[in-house]
Amino acid sequence: MPPPRIIPRQDHPLSRSMISPNVLKILYRLKDNGHVAYLVGGGVRDLLLGREPKDFDVATDATPGRIKKLFRNCRLVGRRFRLAHLHFINEIVEVSTFRASPSDEQEEDIVPPIPGSEAVRQPRSLVSEDGLVLRDNVFGSPADDAHRRDFTVNALAYNISDFSILDFVGGIEDLERGIIRTIGDPSVRFTEDPVRMLRAVRFAALLGFTFEEMTWQALVENAQGITKATPPRLYEEILKLFLSGEGEAVYQYLRLGGLFAPLFPVLDEWLNSETAGFPHVQSGRNLEWIDKRIAAGDPVSVPLLLSLMFGEYLEERARIYHKQGFTSLDATEAAVAEFMSEEVPVIAIPHRVVLAVREIMILQNRFRKMPGKRPQSVLSRPGFMDALAYLRCKSESSGEGSDVLNWWESYAVNKTLPPFPVQIEGGEKPKRRRRKRKVKTPPATL
Missing domain, CATH: 1.10.110.30 (Hydrophobic Seed Protein)
Structure with a gap:
């Protein structure tokens, strides 16, 4: 392999003051104990771009066992990729050993035997017949480690010994040009x-x-x-x-x-079709609304995200079930159950999240009944705030449901029923209660 391009400290903006103090402690302890230690991955990339890293990763020539001996707060995790997690009060730092590309003949790991059985040897690298890497614990050099990473912009390393940047694969050039390259x-x-x-x-x-x-x-x-x-x-x-x-x-x-x-096979097929001659564009608009909310620092829960992604489709399916004679509640439940039964085998959406999505969609029907029975109980339902955010997104992006949104927002803040509640089309009209007729008792006979 050719030698790396070395960018000295005076030629790059990355400073130790930008790095987490916990990460600096790790780098210096490894260095002081005779090991090579680099800051690697997305942290280096983001710092060079002037962005705040989400986390920091460290790579070293110390083996996982050696790392565990040097750090009392270390926990070894992973079978496919053996890693060390160093736990601090407010941070977990991932430390990996330099790895090489798996080869056909490698040493084997000895797996502790189950009582009553013999020790089992497992290969440090294992690749399936179609090329999928199932196990990769083959250690190598810093150059090997850089070449086995995914993209050039993620393969840069910061050397704590002389504060230089090491570029083994042309990552600096791609970073400057704004290119994603494997x-x-x-x-x-x-x-x-x-x-x-x-x-x-x-x-x-x-x-x-x-x-x-x-x-x-x-x-x-x-x-x-x-x-x-x-x-x-x-x-x-x-x-x-x-x-x-x-x-x-x-x-x-x-x-x-x-x-x-x-x-998302079902959703993709539906997005490629039209309803009454109109394309389905609400999912894209909803994602734009989510992006603005995140940029403003407002939280977006997972159930709200999935509801906004799938909501337009689920509402259309619920209307179809409703025309078949289902109640509004049963139609919504059937639409969510049908969609999730086909989606969960591909993407393992947890059951609790599925239930939360269903609650958000069910509350859209309840919102159209103003005030309806026991409106105060609606405010205490666990999905109320997410359901209201769903309605707010729909109102802001399409203009639909603004009257309903204003009514429920006012009620949620003031805890008193706003004046002149309006029955919105599509909501179920309350049934008139029939007065019980008094049964006339015949006069007593002598």
Whole structure:
């Protein structure tokens, strides 16, 4: 491998004052004990771009066992990738050992035996027949570690010994040009770990970068393989994507690159159709509203996010069930259950989140009844604030439901019924109570 490009301290803006004190302690303790230690990954990238890093990662030549001996607050995690998590009061720092690309012949890890059985040896690297990396604990050099990372802009390293930046793969140039480029053959890298395609989309949207041509072409060609990733991991990545503050840009990239269809097959088919001659554009508008809310520092819960992503489709399905004779409540429950039964096998949405989404959608029907029975009980329902935020988004983006929104917001603040409640079309009209007729008793006979 060619030697790295070294950017001395005077030629880059990264300073120790920008780095977490806990991370500096880790770097210096490893260095003082004779180990090579670098700040790596997205933290270096973000600091060079003038952004505040979400977290910091450290890479070293110390093995996981050695790291555990040096730090009492260390916990070793992961089977596929053995990592050290160093726990501080307000921070968890991930420390990894320099890794090399897996080869055919590697040493084996000895797994402690189950009582009554023999010790089992497992390979440090394991790759499936179709190229998916199942296990990767092969240690290597700093250069090896840089070349096995996903994208060039994420392979930069900050050397605590002389405060220089090490660039093994041309990451500085791509950072300056604003390009997302895989390290090595992009098809191979996306096959090894399909989630890298989602990470590429997230970085492009979040940083405002463009894709290098071969990287984008490989993403499009391998998009259907995204479902090879485990459903729980896809759920975590989807939340990172759409709660990044650039959800609408992510949405456009996913649809353009062909990733949206395998992740959300039912929703994608519906988005490609029209209802009464009109395209379905509300999901994109809702994601723009979420991005503005995140930029303003307002929280967005996972149930609210998913409700706004799927809401237009769920409302249409509920109307179809309602025409078939279902009550408004049963129609909404059926629409949510039908959609989630097809989505959960692909993306492992937790059951508690599904129930919260259902509550948000059910409350939309209840909001149309003003005041309805026991309106004070509506305020205490667990999904009320998210349901009201859903209605607010719908009102601001389409102009629908503003009267309903104003009524419930006023009631929520003042705790007194606003004057002149209006029955909104689509809400179920209250049934007239029939007065019970008095039964005349015949006169007593002698």
